[in-house]
Amino acid sequence: MGRPRTFDIDAAVDRAMELFWRQGFEATSTEDLVEGLGIARGSLYKAFGSKEQLYALALRRYCQRHAEGLVEVLDRAEQVRPAIRAVLLELVEADLADPERGCLLVNAATERSTHPDTVQQVSRTMGRIESALAGALERARARGEIAADKKPRELAQFLTTFIQGLRVMGKARADREFLDNAVEVALGALD
Amino acid sequence: MGRPRTFDIDAAVDRAMELFWRQGFEATSTEDLVEGLGIARGSLYKAFGSKEQLYALALRRYCQRHAEGLVEVLDRAEQVRPAIRAVLLELVEADLADPERGCLLVNAATERSTHPDTVQQVSRTMGRIESALAGALERARARGEIAADKKPRELAQFLTTFIQGLRVMGKARADREFLDNAVEVALGALD
DNA sequence: CGAATTTGGAACCGATCAGTCAATAACTGG
């Protein structure tokens, strides 16, 4: 009962994600959100409660989408090493194509390191990335794709860390050669 | 001639650096600066012009201090590999001791990726870090400390990237074990 | 001395901030 919602709430969260991603939390005003989401100020607050809560929704969506994406790619791959290389090079491409945007997860970790909710969401997602990589590397080791004396979990922790570094260097406008070189050396650590 | 300045301008920049470091540019208000620097609003604007300009000064100081520090440590070291390990583990300690602060360079890169001046400063500093590492690794190779077929510049680009990742994971509240593992795997990439 | 210059402090500026609210519109069940 009651008047039905006239805008797509999922699409609105997606647009909010895009805005926060590109501009950060502080630099995105509620006016930006009103304009970007295409809904009135009052509706925004009725639907999402506050800027903080909308940010939390947008961040959660980003984390789910990207962690899921990684798991999928790694699970689908018949060979793990090339799959990981492909993932890293894809990140390089994303950074080169749109260096201002970077990674919302990294942006959240740095801009909002004093906000427990954001930190927890970021931390949990890093854990998921680590697990996805560790799982894939475990399978790779079982199949002899990487050396038996390597510890998948440690390699995964290294890769998780390296990935965040890639995103930062992308924002610092490192060029393709720099990023590609870094990726190749990093992959060498798996041997 | 005229009344001499009664506050230490270098100390003021240091305090501004600390504030921007901990809170970021947007989240640090001019009121925070007035209070933190211990000088009046008018004096602040007379001495520094604007919040942006003060931020630029603070960032430049951070970059000089830390890039210099790295060059010094690497130059002083008789063995390069242990020196690099020491540098990385020191960063881990810093992250664990004060995870909210992180690295001003990383914070600047992510928060202010749309501001050309900041991006340029960050980019230049990344270049200095890369050069310092590449120089040290070149010497290490000449002395047989690392394999002759390794390319110092590529290793340096990898390490520069990895370092930024470490700082992000520190902000994401990764624990000592995680960070130490990542460092050890990264060092393995030098072999 | 007198001109020059910087100080702290407070008053003040227009702009923008995040968030609220009352009136209105659109829908459902009776």
Place this chain on the structure above:
DNA sequence: CCAGTTATTGACTGATCGGTTCCAAATTCG
């Protein structure tokens, strides 16, 4: 058709934003 419920809208709020201006006091140099 009507009562009840919910969504939409845009004007509105008080607070805060970065920055300016004015002042009397303090200090230096010529």
